[in-house]
Amino acid sequence: MSDDSILALEAFLPYRLTRLTDAVSRDFSQAYRARLGLTRPEWRTLATLGQYGTMTATEIGTHSSMHKTKVSRAVAALEQRRWLTRKPDPGDRRVEQLALSKAGEKAYRDMVPVARGFEDDLLERMKPAERKALMEGLAALERAALNRS
Amino acid sequence: MSDDSILALEAFLPYRLTRLTDAVSRDFSQAYRARLGLTRPEWRTLATLGQYGTMTATEIGTHSSMHKTKVSRAVAALEQRRWLTRKPDPGDRRVEQLALSKAGEKAYRDMVPVARGFEDDLLERMKPAERKALMEGLAALERAALNRS
DNA sequence: TCGCCATGGTTACGGTTGCAACCAATTTGT
DNA sequence: ACAAATTGGTTGCAACCGTAACCATGGCGA
Structure with missing residues (x-):
């Protein structure tokens, strides 16, 4: 029986999510x-344009869950x-209409295997049943x- | 068969985590x-002290996964x-040694049911098997x- | 067609953050 | 016992972020 007047932060879902997400x-x-x-906003913009080819700033924001000011600044930087x-x-x-240049496409092609490798490394530390449960x-x-x- | 040269951002684990965590x-x-x-740092500090009673700033940071400057500023604000x-x-x-005052304890006691209610509302939108899988x-x-x- | 609201996008501003530098107190190695 | 390294904690600074205000364009109703 646990004390109802105490909240265990380490078991609290929003806290667990932020901690996990911060680390990953x-x-x-x-x-x-x-x-x-x-x-990070620049990476997301690169990834979105790499995936979809040509998009407007608003579409990038919708697809990558970024505020339009973030998109605007990331686009300017790229x-x-x-x-x-x-x-x-x-x-x-x-x-x-925004699109990657040749150099941008090259950077994207370089990053895709890195991203996949990162995700795979993480998932390989889990058992198949755990991966299934997570998904x-x-x-x-x-x-x-x-x-x- | 999917294209290996394209990364689907919406299925990429770090992206899914950040989007989910941002929303929650x-x-x-x-x-x-x-x-x-x-x-948020102030809430976490309140929650940690409410849970453990008396702690040092470093201990708060360790338990709540916060950088020491965040803890320092949150403690000063509280x-x-x-x-x-x-x-x-x-x-x-x-x-x-840091501890909540009477007023701080009251605020903590007020917040615990709110936090529990938030988490419960979220989990109640999921089926029992889904909750189990998530955990x-x-x-x-x-x-x-x-x-x- | 004209006035008004909605939309795409940028920018100024205030607030928050993390890094690094710092101070004071403590521990360690010799 | 004392210099050097470590630890607890705070602060200056530069980067980043979201809100709100703004500009330009477009859509729409009267």
Whole structure:
């Protein structure tokens, strides 16, 4: 019987999630920070454009869950690095179509195996049944936490 | 057969974790921010002292996974609010023993059911088998990700 | 067509963070 | 016993972030 007036922080779901995410995210960020000198918003923008080819800033934000100011600054940084180009949208002059340059695509191709390797290393430390449970549990939590209208 | 040269960001574990944690953490932070006007480091410090009674700043940081500067600033803020008191440690004059004041304890007691309610609401949106999978998967991922020496 | 609201995107600003430098007190090695 | 290294804790600084304000363009109703 546990004391109802005490909250065990180490068992509290929001705390466990942030601690876990901080650790995983920090470890992974070292991979692209050390390798490419990218910030996290820049990496996400690179990854989104690498995955989808051409997108607007708003679409990047929607797909990668980033605030539009983050996207704006990341796009500006990648553009300055010549990893990204802007093209005016012929149908709507508010919009710019964004795409990776050749150098940006190369950086993306370099990073994909690194990202896969990082994820694989992490998952290989778990038993198959544990991996299955994690995937199932995360999917359920995503349904529970993200789809709150 | 999927394209090996493309990384699906929405299926990438570090991304899924950060997105999930951002959502959960943001929702929960509204509870204590609106109710008590606390920042996240302040809430964690309150929760840690509420759970353990008396601790040093370093111990708080270890238990709640916070950088010592965060702890230092959170302690200063809680002290200014008169929710926390410092006592010199008789055996080591570098250290200060920290504890909640009466007002701090009251705030803690008020917050515990709110935190429990938040967690319960979230978990109730999941089926029992999904909850079980989540707990098992998170525990395994904690072993895999946090215990990297 | 004209006025008004919505949308895409950028920027200024205040607040938060982590790193590194720092001070004081303690421990360690010789 | 004393210099050097370590530890507890605070603070200055630069980078980063979200909010809100803003500009330009587009959509829409009267």
